[in-house]
Amino acid sequence: xxxxxxxxxxxxxxxxxxxxxxxxxxxxxxxxxxxxxxxxxxxxxxxxxxxxxxxxxxxxxxxxxxxxxxxxxxxxxxxxxxxxxxxxxxxxxxxxxxxxxxxxxxxxxxxxxxxxxxxxxxxxxxxxxxxxxxxxxxxxxxxxxxxxxxxxxxxxxxxxxxxxxxxxxxxxxxxxxxxxxxxxxxxx
Numbered sequence: 001x002x003x004x005x006x007x008x009x010x011x012x013x014x015x016x017x018x019x020x021x022x023x024x025x026x027x028x029x030x031x032x033x034x035x036x037x038x039x040x041x042x043x044x045x046x047x048x049x050x051x052x053x054x055x056x057x058x059x060x061x062x063x064x065x066x067x068x069x070x071x072x073x074x075x076x077x078x079x080x081x082x083x084x085x086x087x088x089x090x091x092x093x094x095x096x097x098x099x100x101x102x103x104x105x106x107x108x109x110x111x112x113x114x115x116x117x118x119x120x121x122x123x124x125x126x127x128x129x130x131x132x133x134x135x136x137x138x139x140x141x142x143x144x145x146x147x148x149x150x151x152x153x154x155x156x157x158x159x160x161x162x163x164x165x166x167x168x169x170x171x172x173x174x175x176x177x178x179x180x181x182x183x184x185x186x187x188x
Contacts, residue, residue, distance in 0.1 A: 003110060004110070005093075005108060005109075005110060011160075014160045014161060014162060015160055016110075016112055017108060017112065017113060017162075018159045018160050019065060019155060019158060019159050019160075019162060019165050020065065020066075020155070020159070021063040021064060021065055021151060021152060021155050022063060022064070022065075022066055023063055024057075024059075024060050024061065024062060024063065024064060025057075025066065026060075028057040028058075028064075028066070028068060029053065029058075029060075031068050031116055032053040032057070032058070032068050032070065035068065035070065035116075035118055036051045036053075036070070039051055039070070039072065039120075042086055042087075042090050043072075043083065043086060046074065046078055046082060046083055046086070047074055047075035047077065047078035048072060048073070048074055048078075048083075049073045049074060049075055049125045050071075050072075050073045050125070050128075051070060051071070051072050051073075052070070052071045052073075052128075052130075052131055052134075053068065053069070053070060053134075054069045054070065054071045054121070054130040054131065054133075054134050055067070055068070055069030055119075055130070055134070056147075056148075056151070057069065058134050058138075059134065059137045059138055059144055061141060061144055061145075061148075062137070062144050062145070062147060062148035062151075063148050063151065063152060064151075066113075066117065067107075067117045067118065067119055068116070068117065068118045068119070069118075069119045069121065069130070070118060070119070070120050070121065071120075071121045071123065071128060071130055071131065072120055072121070072122050072123070073123055073124065073125040073126070073127070073128060074122065074123070074124060074125065075124075075125055076124055076125065078124075080100070080102060080122060080124075083102075083122055084102055084104075084122070087104050087120065087122075088104075091106055092104040092105065092106045092118075092120060093105050093106065093108070100123065100124050100127060101121070101122065101123055101127070102122040103119065103120065103121055103122070104118075104119070104120040104122065105117070105118065105119055105120075106118045106120075126188070128188050129177045129181070131187075131188050132177050132180035132181050132184055132187070132188070133173055133176060133177045133180060135180060135184060135187070136176050136177070136179060136180035136183070136184075137176075140176075143176055146172075147169075147172060147176075150168075150169060150172055151169065154168050154169065
């Protein structure tokens with residue numbers, strides 16, 4: 001009998017869903033566009049401002065976890081709870097909540113990753129540092145390659161520790177996000 005994911009400890013989940021990186025796959029942008037279209041169809045009556053492909057899969061020159069990260073920005077007068085309900089009712093799992101932010105996953109099964117895996121980051125419009133970081137990597141290939149090297153170095157060390165992997169990248173991401181926000185002030 002398969003164990004219910006919601007009953008598994010964090011350590012069990014990290015074993016079942018290890019971090020792994022792969023060379024960039026051109027199909028990732030297609031998967032994003034398909035999911036974006038589907039998300040627009042289920043969120044059509046709500047105040048969605050922007051749906052963006054973020055994360056390393058959006059940078060065509062670097063290795064990445066084969067997980068499509070999507071930022072959904074909603075208007076300040078939109079109910080985050082209403083969007084959450086729509087996403088959960090359509091197959092997404094709510095993974096975390098904090099003030100003004102909700103994260104969702106899709107593509108995690110009791111047998112491991114599905115073929116297509118998505119992470120949604122639901123935010124109010126303007127809470128979009130990931131767009132600046134993405135753009136900086138796209139426009140500065142030397143920095144993108146530095147980021148790739150960092151991720152490849154951390155991969156095996158944190159293969160079964162998602163929090164450790166994320167935390168080990170934070171300083172790099174913050175440094176270049178701040179540089180991007182200065183360089184691209186007012187872009188978003």
